[in-house]
Amino acid sequence: MCAAPTQGQTIPAGxxxxxxxxxxGRVLNVDGQPVGGAFVRLLDGNGDFTAEVVASGTGDFRFFAAAxxxxxxxxxxxxxxxxxxxPEGAGVHTVDVSVAK
Structure with missing residues (x-):
């Protein structure tokens, strides 16, 4: 079972x-509405799978990565x-993903 932390825009204390x-960021549909429950994947520069989380009910997701x-x-x-x-270095880098059929 996956032990991914609860997703949201607020960065955890510490x-x-x-x-x-x-x-x-957030997963949004073509109307700009949040899409909860989406599978959000992080792929490296070669397109290789690195991580996956499930977006929150409000479409939020978060990954800890490297530059x-x-x-x-x-x-x-x-x-x-x-x-x-x-991302060129440390900090919060926000990006929304628009989904469409």
Whole structure:
């Protein structure tokens, strides 16, 4: 069973965003409404699977990663979508993923 933390926009207490690279955002449908329950995958610069979380009921997701090139891909009954993000260092990097059929 997956032990992924509860997803949300609030960074957990104790996380030092001066040292951690955080990729977070929301999964949204074509109307801009949140898509809860989407499977959100983090792929590395080669397109290889790195991690997966389930978006919260409000479409929120969060990954702790490293600087580099990443693709965030969302898969849901409302459709699929992906977006590239290139964090250059520590901090919170926010990116929304739009999904469509």
């Amino acid at each position: 996380v030092d965003v001066e040292k951690e690279t955080v990729i977070n 580099g090139v990443w693709t965030v891909r969302a898969l849901s009954s409302a459709g699929n979508g992906s977006v590239e993000v290139r």
